[in-house]
Amino acid sequence: MIRKFYIFLFLIFFVCNNSYSKSPPPGTGSSNIPANILIMLDNSGSMAWDINGNYISSWNKYVSNPSDVAVDSSGNIYALQIGNKQIKVFDSSGTFVRNLGTCSSIYPQQIDIYNDKAYVLDYSNESVKVISTSGSGCIKQSRSYGSWSANGIAVSNNHVYVGGFTQYSQSYIRVLDKDSLNQSVQHYRYPEFYSMAGLDVNSDNTKLVTAGYYGHKVCVHNISGSNLGSCQQIGNVGWGSSNGSFKYPGDVKFDSNGNIFVADIGNYRIQKFNSSGSYVSRYGYSYSYSAPFRTIWGLGVSPVDGKVYVADYSNNDIYEFSNTLGYLGRVGAPISRMAIAKDAIKRIVEDAQLKSGANFGLMEWGFYWGRYLKLRVPVSSNGAATIYTDVDGVNSGGGTYLLQAMNFARNYWSGNLTQSGTSYPSPIIPGATCQLNFNILISDGQWNSHSSAMGVVRDMRDRLNVKTFSVGLGIGTGNRSNYDSLATNGGTTKALYASTSGALLVAIRDAVQQAISSSLTFTTPAVMPELNKGGFIYQSTFKYAKNKEWEGSLKKYNLNTDGSFGAERWDAAKRLNSTSPNSRKIWTADIGIKNTNNFTTSNRNTLKQKLFPLKASPTDIETDNLINFIRGFDSYDYDKDNNTTEVRSSKLADIYNSDLIVVGKPDALTADTGNSNFSKTDAYYRQNTSTPYSNFKNSSDCGGSCNSRTEVVIAGSNSGILHAFNSNTGDELWGYIPPNLIGKLSSIVTTKANATNPIYGVDGSPVVKDIFFDDTPNNGSNDPRWRTILISGLGAGGNGYFALDITDMNNPKHLFTIDNDPFNKKISHWNSDENLNTYFYSGNASPPPQFDYRKLGASWSTPRIIRIKVDGVDRWVAVFGGGYNSGVAPEYGSAIFILDLENEGRLLKKIDIQDKQIAYHAYSFGVGKGVKEIQMSQFGLSSYNHDVEKLIVSGAGGMGFGITQDINGSTASNIKIILEHETPGTNNIFLVTRVNKKDIVNSLPSDLTVITADGTSKANYDGALIYAGDLEGKVSKINLTESFVLNNDKMINKNISTTTVFDAQANTDNGRYIYNSLEATINSDNNLWLYFGTGDTQKLQSQSSQVKNRVFGIKDKDFPNYANISSLGTYSNCSSSGCPNSSQMGWYVDLDKAKKVTAKPTVDKDRVYFSIYEPSSSSTPCTTGTAFLHAYDSKCGGVKTNFPVNLGKGVAGEVVISGDNLYIGISGEANKSLTSKDSLITIKSGAKAASGAVQLESWKENY
Secondary structure: OOOOOOOOOOOOOOOOOOOOOOOOOOOOOHHHOOEEEEEEEEOEHHHHOEOOOOOOOOOOOOOOOEEEEEEOOOOOEEEEEOOOOEEEEEOOOOOEEEEOOOOOOOOEEEEEEEOOEEEEEEOOOOEEEEEEOOOOEEEEEOOOOOOOOEEEEEEOOOEEEEEEOOOHHHOEEEEEEOOOOOEEEEEEOOOOOOOEEEEEEOOOOOEEEEEEOOOOEEEEEEEEOOEEOOOEEEOOOOEOOOOOOEOOEEEEEEOOOOOEEEEEHHHOEEEEEOOOOOEEEEEEOOOOOOOOOOOEEEEEEOOOOOOEEEEEOOOOEEEEEOOOOOEEEEEOOOOEHHHHHHHHHHHHHHOHHHHOOEEEEEEEEOOOOHHHOEEEEEEEOOHHHHHHHHHHHOOOOEOOOHHHHHHHHHHHHHOOEEEOOEEEOOOOOOOOOOOOEEEEEEEOOOOOOHHHHHHHHHHHHHHOOEEEEEEEEOOOHHHOHHHHHHHHHHOOOOOEEEOOHHHHHHHHHHHHHHHHOOOOOOOOOEEEEEEEOOOEEEEEEEEOOOOOOOEEEEEEEEEOOOOOEEEEEEEHHHHHHOOOHHHOOEEEOOOOOOOOOOOOHHHHHHHHHHHOOOOOOOOHHHHHHHHHHHHOEOOOOOOOOOOOOOEOOOOOEOOOOOOOEEEOOOOOOOOOOOOOOHHHOHHHHHHOOOOOHHHHHOOOOOOOOHHHOOOEEEEEOOOOOEEEEEOOOOOEEEEEEOOOOHHHHHHHOOOOOOOOOOOOOOOOOOEEEEEEEEOOOOOOOOOEEEEEEEEEEOHHHOOEEEEEEOOOOOOOEEEEEEEEEOOOOEEEEEOOOOOEEEEEOOOOOOOOHHHOOOOOOEOOOOOEEEEEEEOOEEEEEEEEEOEEOOOOOOOOOOEEEEEEOOOOOOEEEEEEOOOOOOOOEEEEEEEOOOOOEEEHHHHOOOEEEOOOEEEEEEOOOOOOEEEEEEEEOOEEEEEEEEEOOOOOOOOEEEEEEEEEOOOOOOOEOOOOEEEOOOOOOOOOOOOEEEEEEOOOOEEEEEEEOOEEOEOOOOOEOOOOOEEEEEEOOOOOOOOOOOOOOOEEEEOOOOOEEEEEEOOOOOOOOOOOOOOOOEEEEEEEOOOOOOOOOOOOOEHHHEEOOOOOOOOOOEEEEEOOOOOEEOOOOEEEOOEEEEEEEEOOOOOOOOOOOEEEEEEEEOOOOOEOOOOOEEEEEOOEOOOEEEOOEEEEEEOOOEOOOOEEEOOEEEEEOOOOOOOEEOOOOOOOOOO
C-alpha cells in the first residue's frame, strides 16, 4: 500500500481554470459570457488582385530576371534584377516591401549584405557600391577599376572580396578595404581562381569559399588579414553529375553553422555540403520542363533562420528552401488579397489566446444575391473550428455592396435571417446585457450608399449593442474616409489598415483583443496558485483591469499551527513597485550579450526585429517604448497625463495559470525506503552516481555554498517574464524572458489610446529538479555533474518550452528552448550557447527527426522530469503532452513528447495519440508542375455530405487557394481546389481530409500522470507508466518501463507501446473534454485507480441541454504491468449506481445543469474531491455561476455525507490537503458561511483511512 503524500512541506492551489484567451477571468460575471464576433469578408472581384492592385496571372511576378539574392539580419530578402537595374526588397514572409534606393547608373550583378549595408557589384562600370538597406540610398562607391569582368562579391569585417570571371588573365580575387573601398591586394592564381562566379565569407570571418565556374571547382580558403590560404576542396574534383560533383558552379554561400550551399548551374540543382566539405543533400536534377530550375545565377542564406534562396534568371523566380533543402515556396509570387485575408482569419480562429474569449462566425459579402451574400458559419462556440476550414470556400468575384451586407448582418443579429430555407436565431443571449457583440468587416474597396449603410451600422450599435470594426486591406491613404466613418459609426472609433499579410494579422488580432478585453471591471481579486512551505503560505492574486495589463500580487503569510492564516510577511508586487525599472535585472537569450540584464534599450538594435517580427521596419521609438513598458515605465500613458517616462503604478503582471514553486538548497531524498523496489528510485540513483548527491549538497557549486543557497519563489507572469523572488524579503532577483516569447510581446501594443492588450506570457508552470548530467555538451568531453535545472512551458503564451540552469541562483544560464510555429510551419531550437536553428516543414521540407516538434501545440502540459533506461544507462528526460490546439487545428496537439534533458532538448521520441477525427477519411496525392486546378474526383472524392462533414486541405505550399463545389441539398459534388499559381516542379503533395463537423479535433492539454518507483512500491520497474487524458475524452496508457536503444539520430529506435484504456465518447455536443490531469491512487483493493472529470473549461457558461459531463473513477487492473487492450473500455463498462462488479472497470456520475469539472481531482483516504462549476441559469446569464465541492467514495462513487458544498461565486481550483484541512481557492466571492481569507476557503476533512495516493517525490517538483 502507498501512503498518502499530504504535502506537509508545501501546498499548491490550482484556482483558476485553464482559460486560454486573455478575456476577463472567471468570477467577473460577464467573463463567463464570450463575446460574439461575426467576421464579414469581402468577396469582391478586386480581392483576387495582389496587395498593390495588380491582376494575378501565371506571368505576373514581382521578380524579373534575378541575378542574385541576399538576406539581411531581419530576414528581409533583396532580389537583384539585372535587366531593369532594380533591387527589390521583400519581407521575411515574401511580401514585396519596396524598391531599394541605389547609387546612380547601377547595373547590379551580385550583392552581399554586411551589418545591414548592401554591397553591390556594379557590372556596368566595374565598381562596388554600398547602399543603405534602410532606404536612405547610396552611402559610397569605389572608383571604377576598368575591365574587371568581375562577378563574385563577398564582405568580411575588414575587406570586400571581388572575383574575376571571363578571361584566363583575370584569374584573380581582388581584396578591397571595406571602409575606403580601395584595393589592398590582388591574388592571381590560375587555374584556381579562374572565373570566380561566386564568393562568400563565413560568419566568423575566417574562411572564404569560392565557386570556379569554368574550373567546375569549389574551394574554401583560410583568411589571414588580406591573405588567402590554399584551396580546401569541397566535393569532388572536376566536371560531373554525381552527388558532390559540379558543372559550372555559379554561386556559393555559407550558413551560420558553416554548411556550404552551391548553385550547380549545369546540373540544374543546388547542393549542400557540411562544414567539413562532405556532400549532404541536393535539390533539383537535369533540365526538363518539369524541373524546378532553368538558370541559377545566385544564392542567398538567411542569417535569421537558415533559409536558402535561389535566384533563377530564366524562370523569373526567387525560390525559397529550408536549410535542409526542402522546398518552401517562391518569393515575390503575387498573393491575392483574398489569400492574405484567409491566412489572417485562420490564424485568428486557431489562436487559443483569442478563441476562448469569443464565439466566431463567418459571413461573405459582395453582390447582394446568391452565393455572394451568405452566412457561411453562424456565430457559435464551435464556430472557430468550422471557419478554419470553411473559409477556404470563399472565392472572389462579387461587387462591394455594403448597404445590403449590413442589412443582412442586422437581420442575423436580430434573429430575422432565413437563408436557403433555414432560419438562423440571433447569437445574442436573451437578457445578456453584459454580452459584447461585434462585426469585423474586412474589405479592399470602396462602396456606394455609404450614408444609408451607416444608418444600419448605427442601428446595430445603438439598438442591438453590436459594434463594428473596420479593416481596410490595401487601401491607399487617400481612400480611407469611408473606413474611418464606418469605425466611428460602428462604435470602435478608429479604422484599422493593413498593406501586408503580417499587418492584417496584427490589425484583426488587435480588434479581437479589444473586443474580448472590454468587459466589466473585476472587483474581486482572483486567487492563483498558492504554496505553503515551512510554516508559510504564498498567495498570488491579480486584479483584472480593462484594456490594460492585469495587476499581479504575490504575498507571503505566516501559517498558524491550526491551519489558519497569520500575518502578511511581504508583498512582492509592492517590493517591485519600490524598485526603479532601470535597476531591475531582466534578461533574455540569443541577443549576443550574455548577462542577467540585457533586456535594455541599449540593445535595441538587436532586439528591434525580434520584438516586432511582423513589422518590416520597426522604429527606435516603438522598440524603446515596448522595452521600457516591460521594465515598468508608463510607455503607453495609462494615467493619461501625457508623461510616458514615469514609472507605472504596478509592475508585476498577473500570475494566472503558472504555479508557484519554491527552490532552496539541494535536499532531495537519498534514504532507503525499505521497499523492495528501492533500487529503482531516484533516492537510490542519487547514492550511486560517480559523484554522489551528498557531495553536491555540501559543495560550493551553487555560486557559493549549496547548503546556504538563497531560497527563491519562482513563477511566470503574463508580462512575458519568469520571476525569481527572494523568499525572505520578496525582492526580485531577476526576470527572464524566453527567446520564444520575445516575438509575441509586441501584441501588447494596441491602436487604442492609453491602453495595452493584456496577453499571456510565461503562463506555464515551472518544474525544478536536481539532475546529474553533462551540462557542457559542446566542449568535446563528457563531464557530468549535479545541476539544478528548471524547465517550463509557456502555457497559454505559446507553443514551446525552455530550460534554465539555476544551480547558481544569482547567475542563471540558458540551457535550451524549443518552439513550434504551426502556421508558419517552422521549429526553432536555441541550444545551450544560445544559438538559434530553424527547421521548416511546409511544402516538401521536413525537420530533422530529433527536432520534429511540429505536433507541439500550446504548451499547457507541465513537463515531468523522470529517468528512463537508454542504452543500458539512466537518462534524464522530460515528458509532456502535445498541448492545446484550440479544438481547431488537427495538425498539432495530439501527441506525447519525450525530450532529452541531457542533449539540449532534442527529441528522443514523439508518441502519436489517436485522433479519431483524422482517422475518418483522408485523400493523399501528388501533382506535378504547372497544375492550377485539382479535380478531387480523380483522387476518389466525388461527393460528401456537406451538412455533416467538412474538408481540411493541407499541402498548398504557401499558395493561396479556394474550394469550389456544387451543393444540392446536403450533397456536395464536383469538388475542386483552385490554386492562385501553378504548382512548381517535382511532386507536390496534398492532403485532403474529410471529417465529421461534430468530431473533436484532438489534443492533450493536460498534465500527464506519471507513475514511477518513487510513487509506489508496486512500481518495481525502471522508467514510468504514463496516463494521459485528451480532448476526445480518451485515457491512454504509455509504457516507458523498457530499456531503450538509440539509433544514429540519437533517438529511441522503436515504437513505444501505447494503448487506450478508456473512452468517454466525447463530441462537440456533449462537451465531454478532459482538460485537467488525472489523479492516481492505490485503493484498498490493491488496484491503481484513476479519477478525472470532463467539461469545456473554455466555455464555462455554456448551458446547452446537450452538455452531458461526468466524473469518473476507473481502475487499471493490469498495473504495474503493461498490456495492450484490444477491447476498449468505455463508460458503459462502469457502474452508474453502486460499487462496480468485478467485470466493470469503475464508476461514473452524471452531472446535471451543464456542470463542468474545473480542476484536477484530489484523493483523500476514502474519498475523491472534485471542484465543479455550475453556470448561472438562462434567465440570469450575466450572473456569475457557482462553485461546488463534490466528494465521492473512491471505489463506489457514492456521494459522501455533507456534500456537495456550495463554495461561493466563481470557479474553484484544485483541492489541497494538509493534515485534516482542505484548502480550495475560488475566483469570486467565497460563501460567507465558510471559513475563508480573501478567496481562499478552508474546510475540515472528514476522510477515513482507506487508500493511499501515489506519492510524488520532492518539494521542488510541483506534481
